[in-house]
Amino acid sequence: MFLQQLINGIALGSTYALIALGYTMVYGIITLINFAHGEIFMVGAFVGLLLVSVLKLNIFLAMAGSMAFCMIMGVVIEFIAYRPLRKSSRLSALISAIGVSIFLSSLAMMVFGANAKGFPSEAFPARQLHIGNADISTLQLLIIGVSALLMLALEFIVQKTKIGKAMRATSEDYNTAALMGINVNFVISFTFALGSALAAAGGVLVGLLFNSVSFNMGLMAGLKAFAAAVLGGIGSIPGAMLGGLLLGVAEVFGVAIGYSSYRDAIAFAILVLVLLVRPTGLLGRKILKKV
Amino acid sequence: MLTVDNLSVYYGAIRALHQVSCRVDQGEIVALIGANGAGKTTILTTISGIVSSSTGSIAFEGEDITRMPAHQIVTKGISQVPEGRRVFARMSVQENLEMGGFILSNKQEIKQGIERAFTLFPRLAERRKQAARTLSGGEQQMLAMGRALMSNPRLLLLDEPSMGLAPMLVEKIFEIIVEINKTGTTIMLVEQNASMALSIAHRAYVLETGEVVLSGSASDLASNPEVRKAYLGE
Ligand SMILES: Nc1ncnc2c1ncn2[C@@H]1O[C@H](COP(=O)(O)OP(=O)(O)OP(=O)(O)O)[C@@H](O)[C@H]1O
Ligand SMILES: [Mg+2]
Numbered sequence: 001m002f003l004q005q006l007i008n009g010i011a012l013g014s015t016y017a018l019i020a021l022g023y024t025m026v027y028g029i030i031t032l033i034n035f036a037h038g039e040i041f042m043v044g045a046f047v048g049l050l051l052v053s054v055l056k057l058n059i060f061l062a063m064a065g066s067m068a069f070c071m072i073m074g075v076v077i078e079f080i081a082y083r084p085l086r087k088s089s090r091l092s093a094l095i096s097a098i099g100v101s102i103f104l105s106s107l108a109m110m111v112f113g114a115n116a117k118g119f120p121s122e123a124f125p126a127r128q129l130h131i132g133n134a135d136i137s138t139l140q141l142l143i144i145g146v147s148a149l150l151m152l153a154l155e156f157i158v159q160k161t162k163i164g165k166a167m168r169a170t171s172e173d174y175n176t177a178a179l180m181g182i183n184v185n186f187v188i189s190f191t192f193a194l195g196s197a198l199a200a201a202g203g204v205l206v207g208l209l210f211n212s213v214s215f216n217m218g219l220m221a222g223l224k225a226f227a228a229a230v231l232g233g234i235g236s237i238p239g240a241m242l243g244g245l246l247l248g249v250a251e252v253f254g255v256a257i258g259y260s261s262y263r264d265a266i267a268f269a270i271l272v273l274v275l276l277v278r279p280t281g282l283l284g285r286k287i288l289k290k291v
Numbered sequence: 292m293l294t295v296d297n298l299s300v301y302y303g304a305i306r307a308l309h310q311v312s313c314r315v316d317q318g319e320i321v322a323l324i325g326a327n328g329a330g331k332t333t334i335l336t337t338i339s340g341i342v343s344s345s346t347g348s349i350a351f352e353g354e355d356i357t358r359m360p361a362h363q364i365v366t367k368g369i370s371q372v373p374e375g376r377r378v379f380a381r382m383s384v385q386e387n388l389e390m391g392g393f394i395l396s397n398k399q400e401i402k403q404g405i406e407r408a409f410t411l412f413p414r415l416a417e418r419r420k421q422a423a424r425t426l427s428g429g430e431q432q433m434l435a436m437g438r439a440l441m442s443n444p445r446l447l448l449l450d451e452p453s454m455g456l457a458p459m460l461v462e463k464i465f466e467i468i469v470e471i472n473k474t475g476t477t478i479m480l481v482e483q484n485a486s487m488a489l490s491i492a493h494r495a496y497v498l499e500t501g502e503v504v505l506s507g508s509a510s511d512l513a514s515n516p517e518v519r520k521a522y523l524g525e
Contacts, residue, residue: 162389162393165382165386165389165390166390166393168379168381168382168386169379169382169390172379172380172381172382173377173379175336175341175361175373175377176373176377176379177390178339178340178341178360178361178362179339179341179361179365179370179371179373180362180365180390180391180393180394180438180442181362181365181366181393181394181442182362182390182393183360183362184362
């Protein structure tokens with residue numbers, strides 16, 4: 001029972017973590033809360049669904065296709081909606097982000113209708129495995145495996161590659177990064193591409209997990225993932241991973257012990273409690289005032 | 292080599308520079324001195340393309356770079372050690388140097404650049420894996436200088452390299468600046484420590500509230516009574 005719930009929680013939490021990473025990376029670089037990020041996740045789920053049901057691609061190819069599509073979408077959104085406001089107040093950019101978010105969910109409702117769609121059952125024929133007395137679905141293992149792989153790949157990019165180092169430099173000090181010859185606009189585009197690709201993968205996985213894809217799925221998932229990013233310490237990549245997993249596990253256990261009607265409130269309750277004790281989040285850095 | 296012509300810069304409604312003209316010739320060390328808020332840093336950040344000017348022009352080796360984006364200016368051969376060093380605190384010494392060599396595409400060249408920085412500043416070599424925030428102020432200054440040299444600049448802009456350093460270390464840093472200049476790098480040096488700056492510079496400009504009020508050879512300025520009174524503490 002415990003093991004089973006733990007696996008349920010980790011699977012759900014992995015998807016929160018995938019989405020949370022996009023919030024935290026974008027915030028780390030341009031201190032913008034990309035309100036449209038949840039809708040990128042939603043679009044990712046739809047694109048994956050279309051590729052599976054219309055083009056009959058297998059789930060992995062569909063996920064890759066959806067990631068590529070959302071990468072471009074993320075870059076375009078930044079270019080159209082945020083870049084022109086880079087030097088304006090933060091509030092303007094935030095309002096623009098909310099606008100993009102509303103636009104995308106309305107567009108999805110017009111195109112796909114208001115009813116939730118499901119993945120065809122042959123998209124990923126999940127089997128149940130019995131480990132001890134726990135029933136674990138291969139779908140959960142897929143979700144955990146794919147998420148872990150993507151997060152490892154992200155960690156490699158950020159720590160070891162030239163563009164990843166440029167991302168870290170830019171998020172520490174935008175102007176000084178430019179003085180190094182780093183094209184910060186390119187780095188920002190790249191950050192949106194990475195974050196959006198992860199959200200798209202999350203969208204496909206969540207669509208499979210709940211067998212439901214709908215125009216408004218980005219709202220709650222986006223809010224919870226944002227809570228996960230803040231819980232972990234916004235701007236911190238390991239923080240977003242940890243925050244996502246914690247919230248997923250807490251939600252599943254909360255439901256298991258009988259608080260199912262508070263399912264969506266659990267994440268925010270934890271967030272508030274942690275922020276009371278640690279205002280910078282679990283792995284967030286103290287914000288040093290410049291002297 | 293560098294020609295700044297009639298440059299005016301505003302931060303919103305605040306005028307930071309008013310019709311500043313100055314030049315730096317190949318091989319020189321040129322000092323910019325002036326009180327707090329005179330606009331020294333603004334000149335350097337405008338040359339580097341971080342701040343944009345409202346009027347005036349900047350030309351480097353005959354090419355107009357006034358509106359060029361900052362990252363492209365580096366590829367033209369201008370590099371800067373910014374005020375307050377601004378090392379990437381959470382990145383290691385080695386990674387900071389790698390960032391300095393961002394425009395280099397050849398791995399071998401990056402490696403050689405890092406070795407050169409370690410020869411110039413042996414204390415950095417012992418700390419190559421350490422996060423830059425754990426370095427002392429003097430070591431951070433060395434790192435910022437080593438980082439700026441990674442791109443093999445022909446013109447190096449230095450903003451207050453002596454800030455907050457003990458006198459011994461200031462002397463050492465200035466020796467290294469002279470050494471860097473002797474190996475063929477032209478230098479534009481902003482300093483509050485006017486006596487040190489004038490002692491190594493060939494020429495200098497004196498800036499007051501955003502305007503150039505005096506210029507000339509460093510030795511002439513060092514013996515100018517007004518300069519001695521205002522900036523050399525006499
Ligand atoms: N980002 C900014 N926003 C608004 N005003 C600024 C900004 N940066 C500089 N200023 C103003 O422009 C003027 C020139 O500043 P600058 O930093 O160039 O002076 P400085 O000569 O380098 O001074 P210091 O010796 O203290 O470093 C000052 O009045 C300063 O207050
Ligand atoms: Mg200054």
